[in-house]
Amino acid sequence: MIIAENLKKVYGGDIVSVDDLSFHIHKGEIVGFVGQNGAGKTTTIKMLTGILMPTEGRVKINGFDMREKPMEAKQSMGYIADNPDIFLRLTGLEYVNFIADIYGVSTTERKQRIEQMAERFGMEDSLNRQMVSYSHGMRQKMMVIAALVHNPPVWILDEPMTGLDPNAAYELKKMMREHADAGNCVFFSTHVLEVAEKLCDKIIMIRKGKDIYQGTLDELETQHRNKSLEEIFVEMTHEEF
């Protein structure tokens, strides 16, 4: 459902942020994307979502090539950026309706989805307040609701748990599992290794823009006997200064 082929991104002519990165994410999978600060996770996610054009390589979402069929590719995905501080003058409901209008979601469908997700995140009573008055976590919850209001098959989430309280994080993890189990896929970046450990079918670990591991956590732990994921991560992403 997500195909990244030989992705490369060079900023300003000489900063190689992502370098020859390839992966496939299939139906039914939750895949965690991990790596140190500055490893190239957000840059990769921006290429997957069509926000940034790759310097080299290509992206396919749900069978649609991002260069040739950008509208179809984008229609197939729900994307949560790493910063929820946008459109703060709108109320939560106005923001979600604005996104639902862009995707052409019918009134009945959006009402049902907004109500259902607002209830799961405990946001029912805050939908009519301006987002400027929200806490960071509440803004993050609205980003999740808006990103999923068109019921996209492919979810691409950049550090989605940041700022969420334990209840909301629990709900989102449950939603991710339900979504994958229904024959869709979820790709998300995280610094929280316990989340990756508990939730993901596979992980992709990158270092300086290159992948250093792709596969299941079981395989990784078998390769590094008697070590925790944290110890393995530190060992594999360690840089010589």
Ligand SMILES: Nc1ncnc2c1ncn2[C@@H]1O[C@H](COP(=O)(O)OP(=O)(O)OP(=O)(O)O)[C@@H](O)[C@H]1O
């Ligand atoms: N607009 C830009 N111009 C120049 N360099 C950039 C730009 N955006 C990112 N970079 C560089 O690309 C590299 C990867 O950055 P990126 O934001 O993709 O990392 P990340 O893995 O998401 O990091 P973090 O975990 O801190 O969010 C870093 O060296 C960063 O400085």
